[in-house]
Amino acid sequence: MEKGYIQVYTGNGKGKSTAAFGLAMRAVGAGLKVIIIQFLKGQKYSEHSSFKKLGIEYELYGTKEFIIGEPSEEVKELARNGLKRALKAFEEGYDVVILDEVNVSVYMKVFSVEEVMEVIKSKPDNVELILTGRYAPQEFIEIADLVTEMKEVKHYYQKGIQARRGIEM
Amino acid sequence: MEKGYIQVYTGNGKGKSTAAFGLAMRAVGAGLKVIIIQFLKGQKYSEHSSFKKLGIEYELYGTKEFIIGEPSEEVKELARNGLKRALKAFEEGYDVVILDEVNVSVYMKVFSVEEVMEVIKSKPDNVELILTGRYAPQEFIEIADLVTEMKEVKHYYQKGIQARRGIEM
Numbered sequence A, B: 001m002e003k004g005y006i007q008v009y010t011g012n013g014k015g016k017s018t019a020a021f022g023l024a025m026r027a028v029g030a031g032l033k034v035i036i037i038q039f040l041k042g043q044k045y046s047e048h049s050s051f052k053k054l055g056i057e058y059e060l061y062g063t064k065e066f067i068i069g070e071p072s073e074e075v076k077e078l079a080r081n082g083l084k085r086a087l088k089a090f091e092e093g094y095d096v097v098i099l100d101e102v103n104v105s106v107y108m109k110v111f112s113v114e115e116v117m118e119v120i121k122s123k124p125d126n127v128e129l130i131l132t133g134r135y136a137p138q139e140f141i142e143i144a145d146l147v148t149e150m151k152e153v154k155h156y157y158q159k160g161i162q163a164r165r166g167i168e169m
Helices: A015-028 A045-052 A073-091 A102-107 A112-120 A138-143 B018-029 B047-054 B073-091 B102-107 B112-119 B138-144
Strands: A006-010 A034-039 A056-059 A096-102 A128-133 A146-156 B005-009 B032-040 B057-061 B098-099 B126-130 B146-154
Touching: A006 A138, A015 A034, A015 A045, A015 A128, A015 A146, A015 B018, A015 B047, A034 A138, A034 B032, A045 A056, A045 B018, A045 B126, A056 B047, A056 B057, A073 A096, A073 A112, A102 A112, A102 B102, A112 A128, A112 A138, A138 B073, A146 B112, B005 B018, B005 B138, B018 B032, B018 B047, B018 B098, B018 B146, B047 B057, B057 B073, B073 B112, B102 B112, B102 B126, B102 B138, B112 B126, B112 B138
Parallel strands: A006 A128, A006 A146, A034 A056, A034 A096, A096 A128, B005 B126, B005 B146, B032 B057, B032 B098, B098 B126
Antiparallel strands: A146 B146
């Protein structure tokens, strides 16, 4: 790719990760090389088999359990490996690097803003970097070229519906 | 699928169609049957080859040219065929039906709110219906179970950058 930018998808509404996945799908369709680095998520999601079929690289740097309170050293170590993977991906010629749930990971103190900012600042000029997750820190918003806030206007979860396979997971 | 809902992705920010595409990708990964009916768009997009690879059905009901002012009879006819296609898809056992750019199509008077509302109201209970595009009419928002507004916080287009293959198209 000639020129890559920094995109942030944040907010409390549905569609942040899926927007990044849709972008990944478009990018590989154009012959671009894409990697999705997923933080917090350690479990199997329905989209993973589609990633494989399309040749979208994806790696999980989260545990299967939800994090409650202060994250454990194990969780932090795992997540930091994800950041290192991003740095490596920059050298490996990926056109699009997606750091899924990186924003909320900072919020949950899995790693610091500064640690992620170092990665962001190492982005080669021809790489598109996508950061997803609610609670994007102000630093990310300031450095980004494109920021979309997914705002929840209405959500059926408010009616108490469980996550459905193929739609939410 | 056991129970399907109505989702709306609207707003002036980037990520509405891609969120729907990411959802499509997740759905087929779970073995669900998906169709994307695209309004206004008649041209080739990079994601189309990925749709094919994943077995996501997609059909275009738009012209290659952008619509300026009052849409022609040809444009209206084509778009109405898209709505008819949706009704047929409801009978054909699709689990997820995506009406891409249907919101803005109403805004551009390609068809009326009422014509689309008829389709929405015909949705079988086990079908997930996704409506994308800016300027979602109030009627769609009211009938929907989930509404996300993609709000543009910052956009590099404001700096005058052209659409890039694999990222915007």
